[in-house]
Amino acid sequence: MISRTTIDNVFETARVEEVIGDFVHLKKSGSNFKGLSPFSDERTPSFMVSPVKQIWKDFSSGKGGNVVSFLMEHEHFTYPEAIKYLAKKYGVEIEETEQTDEQKEQANERESLYLVSEFAKDYFHKTLLETEQGKAIGKTYFKERGFTDATIKKFSLGYSPDSWSAFTDEALKGGYQLSFLEKTGLTIVKGDKKFDRFKGRVMFPILSMSGRTLGFGGRILTSDKKAAKYLNSPESDIYHKSKVLYGIYHAKQSIAKEDNCYLVEGYTDVIQFHQTGIENVVSSSGTALTPEQIRLINRLSKNITVLFDGDAAGLRASLRGIDLILEQGMNVKICTFPEGEDPDSFAKSHSLEDLTLYLEEQAQDFIAFKASLLAKEAENNPIKKADTIRDMVVSISKIPDAIKQEVYIKECSRIMDISETVLFNTLAQLLQKERRDAGKKTTQQQETMQVIPAEPEKVAKIDVQFELERKIIELLLLYGTLEEEFEDLILETNEEGEISFTPEKSNAKVFEKIYLDLQDDEVEFTNTDFKELYFEIINRLNQQQDLKVETLVNQLEPHKAEAVTDILMQEEKYQLHDWERKEIFVKEKDKSVSQIVSETILNLRRELVAKKISELSSEIEQQTQAAEKENSLQDIVDYLTLKKILSEKLRRVL
Structure with missing residues (x-):
């Protein structure tokens, strides 16, 4: 067993952005970081890390939590293994007992x-x-x-x-x-x-x-x-050899720092480069490059430089891997070594300065490299030259970005001395054929499947009470200690029985306002996790007058921690879309916190009253005694009156 003190020391020392940064290429986004999801295949970032709250959220898969939960999800660590990994990374002393045969x-x-x-x-x-x-x-x-x-x-x-x-x-x-x-x-x-x-x-x-x-x-x-x-x-x-790259553990930080990854073929190529001083290098270990391996690099950098031996015998076959890299939306360069040399031998016989200079000078954009390689084969043969050009356009068609496609078409036109119009037409034909083939494949799959009449689509009903309870937890987490001016509407009735509301203002902390209002109405949470979270948060705020969300997340059970993370990170979700850059400005919630608190509590009260009316209506149908029905009907009338009052209060708040 690992002591609680040791676990607390690990959490206090570890930085979520640093740990996740070892696995995912993160970019600054306001006060947070964003990157590509390590749990799904995507090209636009949906993964957010908050250094302030020390939590992360993956909006594509729904996963989230603290630094330990990331390691458990991504590396399939057990909880103790994640703690040990962090302790080793940050030099925290940890007591560990030897495993017995029985434990093994x-x-x-x-x-x-x-x-x-x-x-x-x-x-x-x-x-x-x-x-x-x-x-x-x-x-x-x-x-x-x-x-x-x-x-x-x-x-x-x-x-x-x-x-x-x-x-x-x-x-x-x-x-x-x-x-x-x-x-x-x-x-x-x-x-x-x-x-x-x-x-x-x-x-x-x-x-x-x-x-x-x-x-x-x-x-x-x-x-x-x-x-x-x-x-x-x-x-x-x-x-799974198709999902791992040799050297990725030793190269990950350097790849992210240099924003480039050198891709070689063998183990010794990787090791020799490291020994020379270049660490952002990995190997596919002699297997054909796979999309999974490319996505592994894509988490750390959008740039790959593929290094080939001087022996060009299998070079053309190896170029097929380039198209795979392009399909993933990455930028790719190619560098070859002099004849008879490979990355291992060249790095061994050159200094770091010479090797670095060679890689910088000799690395070519894939289109220029492919043109020079294929042009040598075509020479003065018009048929081969046409095939070469078509081969280059096929590679360009793999690029998902339309702007990059156009830039490369222009470059290909310049290098191969052929009109842009012809190249664009060829590209259009290739893309059209791909869509047509994809459509045929879909049709064939549909034809082989048994056709079952579709049932009418059911629209998922929103659980209003769940959303309102979740909203209360959110308000406590984000603004629990904030002191606000609240306006309560005091109900008054004159001699004629007319109802009016008199506003009464008071200052209170958000958590005090929520707690007292829910206590007055004896409101009970229906969601077990929210109920436990509510009392956990209220107790901490009552005792400490403060709430460190990162400490709370670290001490909760994983499923509760994920629920808290989901709530906390919804606030930052809009940053993923760069709305401000598009001149769409999101209103910050803390500018109207008191209004949101009052609105949420009134809505929860009204929802509970509506449920009570529904329950009484169902009871009337089962009742046989006239007196019972009359009492139930009177209760319904009273609750309808209360609902009307709450609706009027809510209208005034809004």
């Missing part, structure tokens, strides 16, 4: 896979550094690649002994279950026999954006032609 068995399957993978990373690294075989074979290989001890430690590079089950035996001895060793792919089980998957290979741990070990890449060092040169962990519940 009780951990859920996903967490068990993480535990096994973390153990394997430490085991392979220790084997490399401390065993004779590891030093003689594994460490020698890395030293030959030019990697320093600091680099080997930074990337937790390791070595798997050239023995059939050395790792598996050690893991089993440490209390780790064979089933989890098999599910991570670290151990191959065939009947009664167990084998180490990465036997005799140097090991590259593959980490998530938060630094959790997901899987491994292993390189063989012998000349065995039957064995694959590189071997990756198989797909598992925690490792």
Whole structure:
């Protein structure tokens, strides 16, 4: 167990904008930050972070909360793991008890896979550094690649002994279950026999954006032609190769800072760049680039520079990945190295200054690069040149931004010496064909589906009381301690029975006004979460005369914290749309708080009266005695009179 004091220290030290900034590229938006949702595929920001309130809200998925809830949602941490992650990041001391074998068995399957993978990373690294075989074979290989001890430690590079089950035996001895060793792919089980998957290979741990070990890449060092040169962990519940990039954990802060990401092919390319001094670099680990990997970069930066080896043999095939990047609305440049060089060898033989200068000077916009590459192939062949131009327009058609499309069409026209009109017509044809194909696909899907007559669409009925109770919580959270002048309307009746209202003004804090008015009417919240939140907030305000929302959120259960976050962040939602830049100005609520408070309480009273009238009307239908019906009818008349009075008060308030 982690002590409450330690948890409080973590919350006091951690900054939500800094932690989330490690995973999402955030931009300043007034007093807040905004960015692309890490939980859904989007091109316009719907993700908001409030440094003042120390909370976040994702309007596209509805998720929200504090810094811990973000790590739990994004990295699938348990609560203790999130606390430990933050404690490590901010240097907060934390008491931690050693896990027993029984506790390891009780951990859920996903967490068990993480535990096994973390153990394997430490085991392979220790084997490399401390065993004779590891030093003689594994460490020698890395030293030959030019990697320093600091680099080997930074990337937790390791070595798997050239023995059939050395790792598996050690893991089993440490209390780790064979089933989890098999599910991570670290151990191959065939009947009664167990084998180490990465036997005799140097090991590259593959980490998530938060630094959790997901899987491994292993390189063989012998000349065995039957064995694959590189071997990756198989797909598992925690490792999906299409959704992870090698080096993203070490590169994320540099990518966001430099606002650019270098994309290479291999593990050693990434490591050598880091050692030279360029850290905003990741690798697709030898797999074809996927939309999920691109979106991972997109959270941190809109700019990608793809680095290709000097060997142009597979270059054209690799260009297909460029179209994928363009489809995601990102800016892409391409840089190739001299013939016979790759990012690893070039970085190894050049200083940081030379490497940086080379990347700046040689990186070309994708359209210029593609034109130069394809033009070489076309040479003086008109047919090939036409195909080249069409290929370039196909890439431009992938760009979702119409303005960028036009700019690139003009650039293509200039480079390839062809009229803009022809290119625009070709682009229009391609886009029209895409829409037509998409329409056909939809039609085919509809034809294969069983047609079921649609039921009349039901309009969701608004739960008025829920909205009003939520509004009261919002007012307490945002303006609870604010002192306002309230105008109460005192009901008076003259000798003729005519009703009139006399205004009476008084000063009070918002929470006092709400509490006393609801107490007078003995109003009870119907929503359990709102009821508990109401008393929690009122008690804190009565005792402390203050309410720190960030402290409140940190101490609430996750589902209540999410409800509070949703309420608090609705205030900032309009910032996502840059309304002020479009000369649409939103009225700030704190300019009419007393009016909103009075209006909300009156509306809640009126809603409760309306419900009471409805209940009495239903009771009359069940009643058989005349006296009972007469009493119920009189009650309804009284409540209707009260409703009329409340409506008149509300009209005057508004």
